[in-house]
Amino acid sequence: MPQQDVKVDVFQRDVFELTRAIPFGRVTSYGAIARSIGAAGASRRVGWVLNTSFEAVPPVPAHRVVNRKGLLTGRMHFPEGHSMEAQLEAEGIEVTDHGVVNFEAVFWDPQVEWLD
DNA sequence: CATCTGACCTAGT
DNA sequence: AACTAGGCCAGAT
Numbered sequence A: 001m002p003q004q005d006v007k008v009d010v011f012q013r014d015v016f017e018l019t020r021a022i023p024f025g026r027v028t029s030y031g032a033i034a035r036s037i038g039a040a041g042a043s044r045r046v047g048w049v050l051n052t053s054f055e056a057v058p059p060v061p062a063h064r065v066v067n068r069k070g071l072l073t074g075r076m077h078f079p080e081g082h083s084m085e086a087q088l089e090a091e092g093i094e095v096t097d098h099g100v101v102n103f104e105a106v107f108w109d110p111q112v113e114w115l116d
Numbered sequence B: 001c002a003t004c005t006g007a008c009c010t011a012g013t
Numbered sequence C: 001a002a003c004t005a006g007g008c009c010a011g012a013t
Helices: A003-020 A030-036 A043-050 A084-089
Strands: none
Touching: A003 A030, A003 A043, A030 A043
16 A cells, blocks of 8 residues: 555544544634644645545534634535534534634634543 | 645744 | 745645
């Protein structure tokens, strides 16, 4: 197996695992995920990987990942009928104008709060 | 093969 | 505070 594929698989596995650890009703950011899996600066790749997460089992709550300002930058990539905003609001997170309301209060930092 | 693009972020000016 | 540049790296053109 080519080295590159291994790298991708590990990165993908880590992103999925951490994203699944986001508590119900909380959100985190691409950069926070990247940092806590030892890939600081690779935040763009996090989004790329999450785009492959919709059919993963167990499910990956990709809707709980927003950008640093709390904006739903990934909202166009969600499957039809499962919009990011709808899923967040179903968890009690208010969303206005493509952004999480009271973002700082619901933000979950894996580095600080992810005790494994 | 060369460039551009993107679910982003940090650091420097 | 606004802006740019650079880094990340797989796909698309």
